[in-house]
Amino acid sequence: MTNLELQKEAVKVRKGIIDGVHAAKAGHPGGSLSAAEVFTYLYFEEMNIDPKDPKKPDRDRFVLSKGHTAPGLYAALANRGYFPVEDLLTLRHIGSHLQGHPCIQHTPGVDASSGSLGQGISVAVGMALSAKLSNEDYRVYTLLGDGEIQEGQVWEASMFAGSHHLDNLCVIVDNNNLQIDGTIEEVNSPYPITDKFAAFNFHVIAVEDGNDFDQLRAAFAEARETKGMPTAIVMKTVKGKGVSYMENAVGWHGKAPNDEEYAIAVEELKKAEEALCQK
């Protein structure tokens, strides 16, 4: 896909996030929006997957370790064709297959149940190890929040991945710099993030703008070529990206827009889409 095509898909993913969270009257828009590009890139460009065969044994796997940003994952899956885009409006509703946090038993295309922070990366490590044990060549991707890496289990998993040379594993850290109680520095700074993963024997790629497809493309290509060690892509992003009043605003971590705010977001995304169509 061209960057322009990917950008258009990312706008659709953003729309899906806003629609879903607004319909649910709850959810986590900020960290879903900051990762809209990476969700889009993984599902539309990077991963070997087939929406018609979600359980294809040789598929690449994705574990959303920062499971609260499920609205972003769901929007990517829906737009990629795993299930109807209209389903996004059932997010968090009784009986919906779109649970507040991802679950493999409910949603087509979800590879791991996650949402309790720090646990998803271990599951991803297990999947990568499994491929190594049986000489399969699928790759495993997992997305973590920068606040999430305060969890000790993240470093247990990282130590294991580095120690076992899991070069089929790509850990992505969404460094939007905000968590619930404030900036990650104010709360309990995990910086320097890149040095930490390097110390755990990862090949580390620092992405200056994780909302830019050129930079994501280059990073994932480099990860794919890296042999003998896992890769950590630490990407700086803007929390709430694409909806002006949510950008870099700590309050939009886990809050749904009201009708008025929703209308503004929809209008902004419509303009973004129109601008892309004129390119």
Next chain:
Amino acid sequence: MSEVKKIATRDSYGNALASLGREHENLVVLDADLAAATKTGIFKKEFPERHIDCGIAEANMIGIAAGLASTGKVPFCSSFAMFAAGRTFEQIRNSVGYPHLNVKIGATHAGISVGEDGATHQCNEDIALMRTIPGMTIINPSDDIEAKAAVKAAYEMEGPVYLRFGRLAVPVINDRDDYKFEIGKGVVLKEGTDLTLIATGLEVAESLAAAEKLEAEGISVEVINMHTIKPLDVDLVVRSAAKTGKVVTVEEHSIIGGLGSAVAEVIAEKQPAKLLRIGVEDRFGESGPALKLLEKYELDAAGIYKKVKAFL
């Protein structure tokens, strides 16, 4: 009692894994730096490439097992019960239980019979923790033969299983031709009419010995080996409680949340009977030789006999 063969069920666990490993390529064993103690070292010797030592990082071990299970392997996670169930409760609940993954947890060194290591390592709460996880199967085998059968049955069923093993060598009591192990089916070892003793794990042998003493005094005791705590054999509990009207549960676990609680729930709801729960009271253990501890905490045959006499 005549001299009987004694084997610790942790040894049975290691041996059963090795034997199953020969038949099943997808069986993978995980440990957390305790392979010598949990006896997964037996498996490791034969299948080093399928033995993954996760180091002292149990939470990650459970997550890795979830990843392995979701890609078609059958992982057996091994550690002491304290860490396998205690430290990683939430990982088991969310990464394994909620997605109902095919992960087996082999927890050794359960109960106070860990002995000298003392209270920090004597897990009397693991069954209580695991019982609350929807879809979790819990098996607490009574001897070597049952432990091996349990490991095989756990492999053969789909879904998460918590297997509880001990450090202490315990008498082999199931060495008979008609022995059959079925998950969720309690075994009536001895029929009786005055009292039902429902025991699990190493307490089955102790309860049999206690029953022998009681029988000598003319008390007719029904002894049930309840190797599966969840799903509990409700029908058997109801049937026996209806017959005897007096039920005593015996376990090397806290009287809160384990077999005693499970049976109490059934009795209260379905078949009222007089009930006594024998187990570790609401307290921590302590250091000491395992047999001395079982004696002190009145979890040996003499202790059970004494408590039952007072109860009758």
